[in-house]
Amino acid sequence: MSKTLLLGVEAIAQGALDGGLSGVYAYPGTPSTEITEFIQQSKQAVEGNVHRIWAGNEKTAMESAIGMSYAGKRAMVCMKHVGLNVAADPFMNSSITGAHGGLVVVVADDPSMHSSQDEQDSRYYSKFALIPTFEPSNQQEAYDMAYEAFEFSEKYKTPVLIRVTTRLAHSRAGVERKTAKPQNALNPNTDPKKFILLPANARNHYRALLAKQKDFENEAFNSKYNKFVDGTDKKVGIIASGIAYNYVMENYVGTKCPHPILKISQYPLPSALIAKMVDECESVIVIEEGYPFIEEQVRGILNRTGNIKGRMDGTLPRDGELNPNLVARALGLKEQIGSPVPSIVVPRPPALCNGCPHVDSYLALNQAMEKYGPGKVFADIGCYTLGALPPYNAIYSTVDMGASITMAKGAADAGLLPAVAVIGDSTFTHSGMTSLLDAIYEHTPITVLILDNSTTGMTGGQDSHALGVLGNICKGLGVEEEHIRIIKPLKANQDENARIITEELEYQGVSVIIPTRECIQTLNRRMKAKAAKK
C-alpha cells in the first residue's frame, strides 16, 4: 500500500476516520487545530456524515463527545494542553461513568511554549483520571493508535487519551493506512445507573475503575508500542517515551544502541518492564518530552538509590522541548555543531499583520488611556495578545481564555479605575460570557473591548461562534443598549474611536465597545478565492 504524507495531527485524524469515527468535537488551539481541520476537509468525513463543526470551547466539546459516546457511537475530542483545563470537569467525570461508544481524548502539549502560556504535561491528567494513555513516537503510530483507540475504549468501557507534543503534531511523514471500519450503529445506553453520577452510583463506578487499573497496566506491559531492547553496556539504561525515543535513536543511526532501551508509548507505566531496566542497569536515564512524569515515578520522592537520571538532576534541562543534541549531551555522546549565530542576527518576534484591525483598535485605546497611565488594561488569549509588544505596549495581563473581563472586574472591585478588558470575539464566546454576566450582576464599572474580527485568528481563521451575534449576546446578558458601542477600527476613525472609548471609560457601569472589522488574513484569502473563481 502506498504511503500518504501526513502531519502527526493529520495522521490522528485519518486514523480516527478509518477507525469508525462518527464525530469530532474541538475548539481550535495550536498545536491541535489541524486534526479537526483535516476531518472538515475530508471527503470520507462528508460521505460518512461525520460531525465536524467547531465547538464553542473545550468543555462543550468534551461534553458533546461524551453524549455521542453514550449514544453508542465513536467520538473524538481534540484540544491543546491548556484546553484540557477548560474541559477538566467533564473529562475527570467521564472516567467515572466510563464510555459506551469509543471515546478518545486527543491532547496536544506544547513544550517550549511555541504558542502557549505554559508547558503543562497532559499525562498527569490521564493519571489523575485513571485512564490509559497513548503517546505516539511517530506519525505511523499516531495513525495506528487513533485507529485502535476506539476498540480499546469500548473493550474496557473507558475513555482513553492520546497525547502528542508540538514537534510530532506538526511534522510530516509517510503513513500507511489500514482498511476503514464502519461507524457504530446508534445504540443508546438504557441502564439508568450507568451514567448518572449520584453518589451511590459513583462510588460503585469509581471502584470498578480502580479494579480496571490492573488490566490497563497489563495492556501496557503487552503493548506493541512499549518495547524493551536489550543492550551490552549496562552501565546506563535508557527509558524514552514518545518522540523522545526518536531523538535517542537519531544518535545511533547506522549503529546499534549499546545500552538497553525501554520505549514507552502506552500508559499506565508497565512496572515489570521498568523494574527489569532498573534492576539490570547501574543507572537509568529517563528521556521524555514534557515534565519528568516517568522519571518522578521511577525515582520516587526519596530517590534512595540516586541512580535515576533525567530532567530532575540536570542531566537534561528541567524545562523546554528536547532535541537530538540535548539527548546526545545527556548520553555523553560527541556532538558536531556548525558555526555560531552571528551577533548581528536579532530575534524576530511575531507581530500583528499589516492591515490588522487590532492595530487600529489599540491605537485608539492607547490614545484614550494616555491620561490614565499604565497598568489598567487586562487582555486575553489571541492575536491581540501581541498588543503587549512594541510599538503598542497596550496591555498588562494575559492569563487564560476569558480572563480579561473577570480580571478587570476584580481590579475594579479593588478600586482600580478605569479597568479595561480586551478580548477577541471568539475568545468571548469561548469563555467570556459568564465573566461579563458577573460584572453586569454587580454593575461593576468596567469597559470591555470585544475585538470582533469575525474569526478565530491566531489559529488560522476558523469560524467563530460570535459571528453576527455579539451585540445581541451582550444585550441579552444585560448590558444597557446605550453602552454597547460598535465602532470601525480604521486609521481614519482613530480620533472618533478614542472619543467613544473615553466616553465609556467615564461611565460607572458595564460598557462594551465592539470594534468590528474582518481579519486581514481571512479577508485576503476570501478575495483571492473570489478572484480565482472569475
Added chain:
Amino acid sequence: MKIDIILAGVGGQGILSIANIVGYAAIKKGLYMKQAEVHGMSQRGGDVQSHFRLADYEIASDLIPMGQADLIISVEPMESLRYLPWLGPEGWLITNDQRFVNIPNYPDEALLKAELDKLPRKVVINADQIAKDLGSARSANMVILGAASPFIKIVFESIENAVRDVFGRKGEDVVNVNLACLRAGREYSEKR
C-alpha cells in the same frame, strides 16, 4: 543517502511550498521523508523554519541535529544566518538577498553582507527581481529552489515534474512561470 535541509524565512513568506515540491519529488522516488514545520503564533511575521529530511533509510528524528544540515535554503538573508549552527562542515547556504524588515533593530545592510561574505559555500541571489522580471513576483520561492537544486541529490527533471504536479490545478500559465523561475534560479547557481 540522506539530505537534511533547513528551510528558513519569515512567517507568511511561504517556505513550506519549497518543502512541498521537494517532498513531492522525493516521495515519488520512494525515499523516506520527515518534515517538521512551524504553525501557530510565529506564523504572524515571526522567524519560521522547517526541518526537511530525506533518506533512503527510515529517519529517526523529526529535527535535524546541529552540524548535520547539508543545506540552508532561506527566502530572507538575516534568517539564513540564524541556522548556521545546524549547517554541516560541507554544507551550502542558499539565500535570497532581499531583506524583510519588520523589526526596528534589523541589522545594517553592509553588516549583513559582510557576514554572508564570510561563508565559504553559498549562493546569494536576488530572487525577487528575477521572479518579477519573469512576470510573477510571487514565485521568488521557485527561484530560490532552482538555485538550491544543484545541491539537492534529486534529478532536476523530477523537481520540474513536481512543480507541474503541485501547480497543475492552477493552470498551464502558472505552471510555466514557476518552471521558468525554477530554471532561472538553477542557471544562476550553475553560472556562479
